[in-house]
Amino acid sequence: MAADLGGAVMAAVLELRNLSLGYPDLALFKHLSLDMKAGTTLAVLGANGSGKSTFVKMLLGLVDPLAGRLHWPSGRPGEIGYLAQLTEFDRRFPIRVRDLVAMGAWRGFGLWSGLGRGGRxxxxxxxxxxxxxxxxxxxxxxxxxGQLQRALFARVILQDAPLILLDEPFAAVDQSTEAHLLSIIKRWREEDRAVVLVVHDLSSVLDHCSHVLLLGNGTATHGSVAEVLTPDLLVAHGYLSQSQASWMFRGSIDQKGQAHA
Structure with a gap:
């Protein structure tokens, strides 16, 4: 059964069914089923090479799954908000910040019509x-x-999409910028948009997410933050070593050795 990533009254934006992802000679994970619902934020967490960015590219339609299917209950949206990793962005491109942001709404403005007063x-x-x-x-x-990341967030704002994919959006920003960008994500969630947030580390960002998809060692585990971020699962997915998990969760393990998420 698919995991329910939202409340009972929230509609699914995208449903993944029995999905396997990877390459002909390497499966990143198999048999993943979950629903991405309006008004939820899904954190995608895993070690380097676990398939986080490949998962996002699959949602964008740039990579085909090995098996399974993606189902859009209301039809595939005409626009999916996407913010790539900063390392994939060439800031030498000779345009102004306002022009970069305007690109987020190029479908609405038209190729040749330019920006009217409403667009500006x-x-x-x-x-x-x-x-x-x-x-x-x-x-x-x-x-x-940090300034470039804010500009890229502004471009996503103009995309006005029901599904927003953010790949490592806080990798090169300070705490003040991170807090500001998180407030934008909170507003998107309140507007019933579904947000997928790729993160690399166990940080305060996870406090702003409703659910987690943990990738690694050829497996994928999804559920609430409390259900997924346990010492056993983090070790099993190759995200932490046993000694790292013992140190990080040393205050949440009782005398029987059971972790409290």
Whole structure:
């Protein structure tokens, strides 16, 4: 049975059924079933090479699963919000911040029509929400990592998508920027958007997620944060060594050696 990643009244944006992902000579995981529901945030966690980014690319339709299927109950959305890892972004591209943000709504603006007043207002509002209205006319190559990430979040805001995929969005930002971007994610969740958030470490980000998909060692485990982030599962998926797990969870293990999530 598929895991329920939301409340009973929340509609599923995407359903994964008996899904296997990987390559002809390597299965990253097999037989995964879950529902991504409106108003939920799913953290995808795992060690390097566990398949986190490949999972996101599959959701985008860039990689085909080895087996199983993806089902869109209301039809595949015309737009999926996507923020790639900063390492995949070439900031030498000669455009201004406002132009980068406007690309998030190119479907609505049209290829040749350009921005009208309404479009310019939407760009300005997205820059304001991302906290960078004063950077609108800056060239991308002049931005810090945190400033560029805010600009990319503003572009996702303009995409106005029911499903938003964020691949390592906090890898190069300070705590203040992380807190600001998390407030944007919270607003998306309150608007009943489904958010998939790829993270690399066990951080405070997980406090803002309803569920976790833990990948590693050819397996995938999903459920609530409390259910999945246990010493046994983190070790079994190759995310932590036994000694690391014992140290990190030393305050949550009783005399019988059972972990309290």
């Amino acid at each position: 207002n939407r760009v300005a509002a997205a820059l304001e929400e991302a906290g960078i209205p004063d950077l609108a006319d800056r060239s991308l190559h002049t931005l810090s990592g």
